[in-house]
Amino acid sequence: MRGSDTAKDAGTGMTPIPAEAAMIVAHYGVAVEVAFPGGERRTVRVKRNSGHVVGDYVTVSGETLERLPRRTELRRRDARGSVRLVAANLDTLGVVLAPASPTGFADRAIIAARAADLAPFLVVNKCDLPESRQLAAMMRDTYGSSTEIFSVSAVRGDGLDDLHAFLAQGHRGAFVGSTGVGKSSLLNALIPDIDLKVGALSEYHGMGRHTTTVSTLHQVPGGGELVDTPGFREFGLVEIFPEDVVAHFPGFEDLEEGACRFHNCRHRREPGCAVMALVEEGALSAERYERYLEILQEAEAEEQSAQRRAWKNPT
Ligand SMILES: Nc1nc2c(ncn2[C@@H]2O[C@H](COP(=O)(O)OP(=O)(O)OP(=O)(O)O)[C@@H](O)[C@H]2O)c(=O)[nH]1
Numbered sequence: 001m002r003g004s005d006t007a008k009d010a011g012t013g014m015t016p017i018p019a020e021a022a023m024i025v026a027h028y029g030v031a032v033e034v035a036f037p038g039g040e041r042r043t044v045r046v047k048r049n050s051g052h053v054v055g056d057y058v059t060v061s062g063e064t065l066e067r068l069p070r071r072t073e074l075r076r077r078d079a080r081g082s083v084r085l086v087a088a089n090l091d092t093l094g095v096v097l098a099p100a101s102p103t104g105f106a107d108r109a110i111i112a113a114r115a116a117d118l119a120p121f122l123v124v125n126k127c128d129l130p131e132s133r134q135l136a137a138m139m140r141d142t143y144g145s146s147t148e149i150f151s152v153s154a155v156r157g158d159g160l161d162d163l164h165a166f167l168a169q170g171h172r173g174a175f176v177g178s179t180g181v182g183k184s185s186l187l188n189a190l191i192p193d194i195d196l197k198v199g200a201l202s203e204y205h206g207m208g209r210h211t212t213t214v215s216t217l218h219q220v221p222g223g224g225e226l227v228d229t230p231g232f233r234e235f236g237l238v239e240i241f242p243e244d245v246v247a248h249f250p251g252f253e254d255l256e257e258g259a260c261r262f263h264n265c266r267h268r269r270e271p272g273c274a275v276m277a278l279v280e281e282g283a284l285s286a287e288r289y290e291r292y293l294e295i296l297q298e299a300e301a302e303e304q305s306a307q308r309r310a311w312k313n314p315t
C-alpha cells in the first residue's frame with residue numbers, strides 16, 4: 001500500500017487510489033457494504049460513528065477497514081446542528097427539487113458543493129405535473145446561467161436521456177433533496193434493475209417521514225455512478241465562510257474580477273459595489289439579493305464561532 005502505489009499524481013497532487021482498494025457502497029450505521037474492483041461485495045462491521053461514508057475507498061483486512069485519503073468530501077449541518085457527511089469522492093452533486101421543496105435548499109447545496117469542489121446540477125422532478133413545469137421554468141430563470149438544469153419525470157420517464165448522457169461523461173454524484181422529491185424514484189427509473197423503496201404519496205402530507213434511511217451507491221447503465229441519500233429539509237452549511245458565499249452564490253459567477261471597487265467586497269454596503277448596482281438596475285432581484293445576505297450572515301456567524309473555537313483550543 002505504501003511506496004510508489006501512493007505517490008502523488010503528477011499535476012493534481014492527488015494520491016492515486018490503489019487498484020485493490022474497495023469502495024463503501026452502503027452504510028447501515030453499524031455495518032458497511034464494500035465493493036471490490038472485481039465486483040465481489042462484503043459486509044463489514046464498523047463502530048457507530050466510525051466516520052466512514054459512502055464513496056470512501058478503503059483497504060480491507062479481515063474486519064478492519066483502513067480509509068484512504070478522500071479526494072472530496074461533502075458535509076452538511078443537520079437540524080440539530082450536528083455535522084453530517086453526505087458522501088466522499090464525488091465529483092458532482094444532483095440537487096433534486098419538486099414543487100414542495102423548501103426555499104433556500106438549492107442555494108445552500110450549490111454553495112456547499114462548489115466549496116467542496118463538486119460541480120452541482122439541478123434536477124426538477126415530477127414534470128408530469130403542471131406546477132413542477134412551472135417550477136422548472138422559474139429555476140431556469142434563476143439558475144440557468146449557473147448550473148445545468150434537468151427537467152424530468154421519474155414516473156413518466158421524461159428527460160431521463162439527458163440525465164443519462166450527463167452521467168455517462170463519467171460522473172460520480174449523489175442525489176440530495178428534501179424528503180418526497182423523488183430521489184429514489186429517479187434512481188429506480190435510471191437503473192432499471194434496482195428496486196429502491198419509494199414512499200407512498202400519503203406519507204408525505206405530514207412532513208418528516210423519510211422512506212430512504214440508508215445512503216447507497218449504484219452504477220448507472222451507460223455510465224456514471226449515483227448515491228441515493230435520505231431526504232432532509234435544510235442543507236445547513238459547515239465551515240462555509242463569507243468568501244465562499246461571495247465566490248459561489250449562484251448568479252454571481254459572471255461578475256468580473258475587479259467589478260467592485262474593493263477586491264474583498266462582500267456586496268453589502270461597500271461603495272462602488274457591482275452587485276448593489278445590479279440590484280438598483282433591476283438586473284438582480286431584491287429577493288435573490290436578500291437570499292444572498294441571509295446566507296452571508298450565516299457564514300459570518302460560522303466564521304465567528306470557528307474563531308472562538310480556535311481561541312479556546314490554540315494549536
Ligand atoms: N407525479 C410524480 N410523482 C413522483 C415522481 N417521482 C416520484 N414521485 C412520487 O413521489 C413520492 C416520493 O418518492 P420517493 O422516490 O420515495 O422520494 P425520495 O426523495 O426518495 O424521498 P426520501 O427517501 O424520503 O428522501 C412517491 O409517491 C413517488 O411515487 C414523478 O416524476 N411524478
Ligand SMILES: [Mg+2]
Binds near residue numbers: 197198229230
Ligand atoms: Mg428515497
